[in-house]
Amino acid sequence: MESIIQIDQLTKRFPVGAGEFTALKDIRLEFQKGEFTGFVGPSGSGKTTLLNIIGSLDTPTEGEVTVLGQSIAHLTHKQSAKLRNQHLGFIFQTYNLFPVYTVYENVEFALLLQHMPAAERHKAVLDALEWVGLTDKIKSRPDQLSGGEGQRVAIARAMVKRPAIMLADEPTANLDSKNSHHILQTMVRLNQELKTTFLFATHDEKVMGYLRRIISLEDGRVVKDEALAPQGQAGA
Amino acid sequence: MIQFLFKGIIRDKNRSVLPVIVISIGVFLTVLFSAWFKGIFSDMINVNANFSTGHVKIMTRAYADNADQMPNDLALLGAGELIDSLNTAFPTLEWVERTNFGGLIDIADANGDTRAQGMAMGQAIDFLTPGTREPERMNIPASIVKGGLPTQAGEALISNDFAERFHVKIGDPVTLFGSTMNGGMAFANFTVAGTVRFGMRALDRGAILIDITDAQAALDMADAAGEILGFFKDGQYDAEQALQVKTAFNAKYEADTDEFAPLMLRLNDQKGLDEYLKMANYISGIMTFIFILAMSIVLWNTGLLGGLRRYNEFGIRLAMGEEKKHIYRSLIIESILIGTIGSVVGTLLGLVAAFYLQEYGINFGSAIQGGGMMMPEVFRADISPESFYIGFIPGLLSMVLGNALSGIGIYKRRTAVLFKELSV
Ligand SMILES: Nc1ncnc2c1ncn2[C@@H]1O[C@H](COP(=O)(O)OP(=O)(O)O)[C@@H](O)[C@H]1O
Numbered sequence: 001m002e003s004i005i006q007i008d009q010l011t012k013r014f015p016v017g018a019g020e021f022t023a024l025k026d027i028r029l030e031f032q033k034g035e036f037t038g039f040v041g042p043s044g045s046g047k048t049t050l051l052n053i054i055g056s057l058d059t060p061t062e063g064e065v066t067v068l069g070q071s072i073a074h075l076t077h078k079q080s081a082k083l084r085n086q087h088l089g090f091i092f093q094t095y096n097l098f099p100v101y102t103v104y105e106n107v108e109f110a111l112l113l114q115h116m117p118a119a120e121r122h123k124a125v126l127d128a129l130e131w132v133g134l135t136d137k138i139k140s141r142p143d144q145l146s147g148g149e150g151q152r153v154a155i156a157r158a159m160v161k162r163p164a165i166m167l168a169d170e171p172t173a174n175l176d177s178k179n180s181h182h183i184l185q186t187m188v189r190l191n192q193e194l195k196t197t198f199l200f201a202t203h204d205e206k207v208m209g210y211l212r213r214i215i216s217l218e219d220g221r222v223v224k225d226e227a228l229a230p231q232g233q234a235g236a
Numbered sequence: 237m238i239q240f241l242f243k244g245i246i247r248d249k250n251r252s253v254l255p256v257i258v259i260s261i262g263v264f265l266t267v268l269f270s271a272w273f274k275g276i277f278s279d280m281i282n283v284n285a286n287f288s289t290g291h292v293k294i295m296t297r298a299y300a301d302n303a304d305q306m307p308n309d310l311a312l313l314g315a316g317e318l319i320d321s322l323n324t325a326f327p328t329l330e331w332v333e334r335t336n337f338g339g340l341i342d343i344a345d346a347n348g349d350t351r352a353q354g355m356a357m358g359q360a361i362d363f364l365t366p367g368t369r370e371p372e373r374m375n376i377p378a379s380i381v382k383g384g385l386p387t388q389a390g391e392a393l394i395s396n397d398f399a400e401r402f403h404v405k406i407g408d409p410v411t412l413f414g415s416t417m418n419g420g421m422a423f424a425n426f427t428v429a430g431t432v433r434f435g436m437r438a439l440d441r442g443a444i445l446i447d448i449t450d451a452q453a454a455l456d457m458a459d460a461a462g463e464i465l466g467f468f469k470d471g472q473y474d475a476e477q478a479l480q481v482k483t484a485f486n487a488k489y490e491a492d493t494d495e496f497a498p499l500m501l502r503l504n505d506q507k508g509l510d511e512y513l514k515m516a517n518y519i520s521g522i523m524t525f526i527f528i529l530a531m532s533i534v535l536w537n538t539g540l541l542g543g544l545r546r547y548n549e550f551g552i553r554l555a556m557g558e559e560k561k562h563i564y565r566s567l568i569i570e571s572i573l574i575g576t577i578g579s580v581v582g583t584l585l586g587l588v589a590a591f592y593l594q595e596y597g598i599n600f601g602s603a604i605q606g607g608g609m610m611m612p613e614v615f616r617a618d619i620s621p622e623s624f625y626i627g628f629i630p631g632l633l634s635m636v637l638g639n640a641l642s643g644i645g646i647y648k649r650r651t652a653v654l655f656k657e658l659s660v
């Protein structure tokens with residue numbers, strides 16, 4: 001096993017009015033390559049905050065967060081952008097596709113940022129769309145897609161650069177049961193085929209069925225960290 | 237990447253159409269008005285130069301002091317010799333004699349008794365020397381309503397209005413009463429060769445145009461001229477070169493204290509034209525500035541609105557690992573693309589409109605005549621090389637400025653704060 005994320009005594013406080021609000025308190029966690037793990041807990045428990053810090057979109061107030069050997073607290077804006085660009089993929093509750101671009105172009109954008117040569121780029125985009133089963137929607141615009149298809153494009157866009165870590169914040173919140181299972185199965189497959197590490201923030205029972213490790217948060221603290229044998233894949 | 241941005245602009249009507257329309261309108265107005273202003277001012281200068289001031293003008297010092305009164309008793313003597321020396325010293329200019337005079341035109345009936353009389357502004361120019369360019373210069377051939385140019389001594393042109401008012405026909409005799417150079421009474425008979433209408437009130441009310449040699453004979457001005465005018469042979473007024481000529485010429489007479497010594501003035505130095513020229517530059521500068529300012533404000537607002545709609549996009553791009561600097565730069569590149577499209581469209585439309593105004597002009601009639609300035613009635617535009625690029629200044633600047641301002645929030649804020657604001 002290869003440890004790729006280390007979190008040591010992480011505390012995150014936000015300024016609120018004159019005082020401060022502690023969103024995360026003394027978190028200690030470690031993640032191995034290839035995990036399929038979720039942060040679960042009620043709304044406001046700190047799931048998104050933790051995911052954003054791992055994703056270098058935010059910084060720790062105290063403690064040390066190391067992602068792929070890089071200390072999040074000490075990255076410059078340029079370095080954190082580079083980390084995200086090369087190694088991290090994000091999926092959100094809303095799909096956040098670029099409305100004026102086609103499915104193909106949405107996925108391609110991630111690679112344009114990496115200055116990948118055109119031929120290589122073309123193949124990578126088609127591969128990514130194949131993973132999510134959308135090769136027939138290449139020329140569609142986001143507003144012509146169903147919710148499930150939109151989220152699958154978002155997954156393809158995040159996965160096309162083959163990041164080491166995927167961070168998915170409530171990815172099924174806007175999807176019905178059938179589509180939720182569909183994208184979860186897709187992500188399980190990518191996790192197995194590409195060895196991508198998946199970290200979820202969720203309070204969706206359907207997602208939990210697929211997780212192999214569940215970390216429960218309450219008021220910014222880890223209250224439970226359990227490894228389990230997933231059943232959802234078989235049941236769905 | 238630019239290609240990618242360009243696609244986005246073209247497809248996103250909110251991002252492209254409105255700003256392009258705003259810019260096109262602003263650029264259109266800038267191009268049109270700057271060409272029109274230029275046309276008006278250069279017409280005004282040309283008209284004044286050709287009819288009255290020359291590119292440079294020589295008078296006696298005493299005449300110059302009272303030039304409005306056409307004091308021919310203070311005219312230049314030995315004009316022929318002076319012109320010869322001017323032709324040698326300043327061969328890039330053409331030198332001509334002109335004499336202005338006031339008088340009374342008397343129209344007789346069949347018995348030789350006075351039928352009608354009218355005040356007239358007289359101008360004597362070179363009609364008869366073969367190859368003379370003076371009639372052309374004053375646009376006389378095109379201004380003739382009836383008859384033709386004088387072809388021999390003793391012939392005159394009179395204002396068409398005047399001729400109609402007093403029922404004067406081509407070939408009729410008229411008598412000019414005036415005063416000689418020495419203050420005596422002068423009168424001379426002329427045959428009306430043609431009538432003219434210049435489209436300038438000051439000249440059309442009552443004018444008589446005669447040959448300079450006829451004037452010299454009638455007004456006892458042998459080898460004298462009220463004024464000697466110099467025109468650059470290429471027809472273009474060049475203030476710098478005119479200044480050199482003037483300085484060189486006047487230097488020769490510096491030591492001379494005689495009030496009849498000749499004095500050269502430039503076009504700028506006469507009739508307050510210098511102020512007009514400065515004002516022309518000033519006005520077009522201010523105009524461009526106002527357009528830039530107004531359009532920047534409008535585009536800043538559309539940029540802000542467009543930016544709001546795109547917050548989501550910027551947030552996701554941040555998450556995808558694009559640098560803030562890069563996002564901001566792409567915003568600026570987009571604005572340059574849009575600014576260029578708008579400027580091209582606006583410039584084309586502006587040129588079309590300016591071309592129309594150049595060909596046809598707008599007739600303001602005599603509504604704005606006044607002062608010592610001669611003004612054409614029809615205001616035309618003048619398309620110059622400047623017309624092709626001037627619109628790009630407000631077009632590009634306002635769009636880029638508007639977007640730079642509205643996008644500055646992206647650049648300034650911390651990623652975490654920004655990411656939350658960007659509502660992903
Ligand atoms: N920028 C912020 N400023 C102040 N409080 C914040 C900020 N971001 C999150 N919080 C607070 O931190 C707590 C955890 O938020 P979040 O991580 O979004 O929870 P979850 O994703 O588990 O619902 C919430 O109470 C939230 O109000």
Ligand SMILES: [Mg+2]
Binds near residue numbers: 047049201
């Ligand atoms: Mg959340």
